Structure formats: structure tokens, C-alpha cells
Amino acid sequence: MLGSTLLLALREIRRHILRSILTTLGIIIGVAAVVTMVTLGNGVTASVQEEISSLGASNFIVFPVRTDRGTIRPFDEADVKAVEQQIAGVTIAAGTVAANATAFYNGQDWDTRVVGSNNDFLEAQSITVEEGRPFSKDEEEAGKNVCLLGLKVREAIFVPGTSPIGARMRLGGVSCQVIGVMEERGQGGNGADDDDAVYLPLKNVQRRFRGNDNLDYFVLKYDPSYAPSVIQDSLVDLLRERRLLQGEQPNDFNVIDTAQVNQALGAATGALTAMVAVIASISLLVGGIGIMNIMLVSVTERTREIGIRLAIGALAREVRLQFLTEAVVLCALGGLVGIALGFGASIGLAAAIDVPFVFDPMINLVSFLFAAGMGIVFGYYPASRASKLDPIDALRHE
């Protein structure tokens, strides 16, 4: 019985194919919108998370800011050492500086960035050596001319397939020996490309490229068993003290808590999702009313058919089931089309706005079931009206 009801519903829908498509347009658009937005939202979240994780696995990023008087007071290694030694729970504190330079090797050249960073910094930021070795203690302390290559620099100036390890290359006026190549990283959190960089011992870059002992910023990691707020408070206190800031003077530095950034982004995505849900519900509601409308038209058009069925001995619930099935099938088909459209749109848009395409089976399933559910909600009244028709009147209907 259900099988033939289903077939009948499909046949009715096919019979009025254009009308069926137009009717389900609301549902198709609603479902497509939900699927697209949620899929893109997932993609954005994923790419933001990737970006955050490339901000570093570090917990805090500390950098100086311009004061009211327009001056910037940079941090130096002494500050970093003090933080590491005096604040309980801090496991790593490491500073960094960067400068622009052109890399030369074997007649090839490439404009890139030199980054002064000791192993501690690389570790805090989860930048790992893929080939070769990291800096030795000795190389860091002496600021020796050894370097680690970002993947892009290697590709730009070294012949593919040959190992750059041991090669002597030049960075601007400084010559250095390649001791390792870094793992691929992608876009860094500060907008810089971590793959398009050459890493040298911090002291080397400070001395030879910058000519001072300043740091651009420093990062720190702490033992997760400590409360972040406690560490942040003692960090701020310590730095204010070291920078001789009086009571009411504002901080001339900034501390970014990556966990908080993460949370804020999570909240933003949540708000976005909620907004999409509201828009989608409105679209689906409109779609549902369209379904109800067309089902009422269908019941009126087929009054005589309903009369025949009732005269032949169809029970009220059998007639109701027939029309309800039709509404549900219509909505479910709309849902499927919507999912397909949403799928295509999310792949296209994800590529266009450069976020990863993250397929979420759950949202597809939920959208489909929701669409089918709309059929029940909005198909019930017309179906119930059909089932209550008087067979004699229905048979007389022209």
C-alpha cells in the first residue's frame, strides 16, 4: 500500500513537473542556503583555526605598542629571560626579529624574509625542521651563520631533488650555511608566509640585519595546569615594573591570548550560524506555505478523483496518507535538490573565497529530514481536508 502510494505521489509530481519545481523552489533555496552557509562556515572556522594554530602553539604573544608620545619601546632578551625565570608556570619564552633580504644561491635570487629565532621560538610556534637539524646551543649563543630554509625559498633557489643541506648561500650581504629545511606551514597568523622565510639564530639577525638587540615581539607558553589569567596578570605586572610604568600610566605593550582569540572567533561563527538559521527558517516557512497552497489547489483539482476513491471504499486515513505522502515526497525531493545545489555552491564558493571545503554529513541529513518534515507539517491540513470530503459532493464536482 505504501509502495503504491509512493509511486502515485511520484507520478502526480511528474505530471505537474513545472508546478512541482516552482512550488518547491522555496524549500530548494532554503535547504541550499543552509547547506552552503554551514559548509562555508565550517570551512571558515577550519581555516581560521589553522591560522590560529599557525599563530603558534604559543599561548601569549607580547609586543610593544606606540605610546601617546609616539614612541615605541621594544623588548629585548633581558625581558624575555626575566619572564621565563620569574613567572611561575611559564615553560617557554622566546623572542624574534625579522628583516627583509634577498637570498642568493648559484645565480638564483629570491626576495624573502630573514627571521631571527632560536629553537625555543620555533618550538613555541610549532615550526619544525623536516630535513637536516635545528640550531645547536653553540650556534644560538654565538649567533653563527647557519640557516634553516622555508619551503618556498628552497624551491625558489635550489634545484628540485638536490639537498640544500650543507650549501653556502647568501642573504643580502651575509653568507650562511644551510643546516635544515622546515616543514610546510602555509599562511602565518601575522599575515607573513612562514614558508617564505629563512630562519637564522636570533643574535645573528639582530647583529647583522638589524644592528641592535631589540625584539619585534616575544611569545610564551605555559604549563596548562596554571590559570591563564594568573599568568597574564603576573606577566603584565612584571613587564610594567621592568618598564617603570607608574600606577595610572597605560601599558605600552600588548598581550594577546590566543585562546581568547579562538573563543571570540568561535562566538562570531556561532552568531553567524544562528543568523543563517533564522534566514533559512524564514525561507523554509515561505516554502512550506507554498507547499500548503499547492496541495490545497491539488486537492480542489482532484476533488472528483477523491470522490471516486472514497466511493470505491478508500478510508479517510488512506486518502489523507495519499496527499500527505505527496507533500512529503515533494518536499523531500526539494530537499535533495537543495542539498545538491548547496553542495555545488559550497564547493564553488569555498574555492572562490579560498577556504577549505569541509563536508558535513550531519547538516545534509538534518536539512533533508527537516525538508521532509515540512511536508508533514504543511501537507497535513490539505490532506486532512481531502480526507473529509463528502463522496457525493466530490463526485458531483466539476
Add this chain to the structure above:
Amino acid sequence: MTAEPLIQLEGITKTFGSGAAAFQALKGVDLTIERGEFVAIMGPSGSGKSTTMNILGCLDVPTGGVFRFRGVEVQKLDRDQRSLLRRRYLGFVFQGFNLLARTTALENVELPLLYRGENKTQRRESAMRALDQVGLVPWASHTPAELSGGQQQRVAIARALVTQPDVLLADEPTGNLDSERSVEIMQLLQRLNGEGITVLMVTHEEEMAAYAKTIVRFRDGLVERIDRSAHAVEGSAV
């Protein structure tokens, strides 16, 4: 089987509307129909013949009186219970054929079986047998639009027959047909009646009524006269 008559109407009244607008279509109809009868119900329009037919077809319930069908008091049944009675024991043929458009003759005939929960093979088999009874097997896959009026009415008769009902109710079955087709339909009904099915037919044409064994004449909501086995049409079958 008991000796009870198939259909028994006792003091049936039917009032449409209420208050000042009330109209009494039936004013106390008494009628008994035995198994195997072929009854023609006649009368001028407004005489109550169609109302009676609707009540006999369990499509409508009387306002007053007792209607026993196979001993069951139909006026006490609810809508769905009456549907089940129709499904099991009654077959309908209408003046306007009332076939489902864009649906083949075979599928139209199968329709009542769908509500009996029979499987596809059973349905096909019974429907083909019914189409065979009305001589339309070659037209099984044609839609009503591709059939003549007479053929459409024969499909409708096949649809009424397919459930092997006790009673075939025909409301002006020849009303939309020319005289030649009408005679064919009447001969078919007569033959089916000869095979044992009880036929109740509403008509306003004396020539058609002449095929029946009994003619019940209505006037002003009452049975005016019953002519039993008045005459059989010359040269007709059985």
C-alpha cells in the same frame, strides 16, 4: 446465508438543510431487494431516486428509518465503516464514468483492489479478468481519453466488478451514451445479473428500465409503485 433479504429499507426519511430551508427528499420509503434482482429505479427529478441510490450505496445515511444491508443496520455505521462496506460488497457505475484521467484502463480497474491490500500480481490478474468480462482486454493499456464513451463505461463496469461485489449500483449508466452503446451496456448489465450479481440502476429512460426485472417508481419522496417482472425486452439475453 440467512433468509434475510439483501437490502431492506424501512420508513427511510432524508431531510436536507434545517429550519425553514429544510427539504424532505424522502418521506418514508419502504423497499426490500432480494439477492439476484435487477432493479431499475425511476421517477421524475426531485422524486428522491438519487437520494435513495446514495443511501443504498452507503454514501449517505438516512435521517430516519432503518436501512439493513446484509442484516447490518447501515444508518448506525460511521464513515469509515461504510467505506469498508462499499469496498467489500458494492460496485459503482456513474453516469459520467468517473475514470481517473491519464491512467490506463487496467490501472483504473485495479484501483479498488489497491485499497484491499492485494499485491501487484493479484491485482493485475483480477483486473484483466474483469476487463475480459466487459470485452476490453485489448484496450487495457489505453487511457480514458483514447476510449469511446461506451468503452469508458465498460471500463467503469469492470472497475465495479473487479472486487466481485454483491451489488452493482449504476446511476444513469447510459445517460451519456447514444442508444446503440446504451443497449450494449444494458445487455452487459443484464448478463452480469444473470451471472448472479444484484444490479440496482437509476434511470429515467423507460427503454433502459425495461431490461430490469423490477421497476421501482418514485414520486415526491415516496415509492409510488413497484412493477415486478413486468416484462423482459424481446430478444435480449437470458
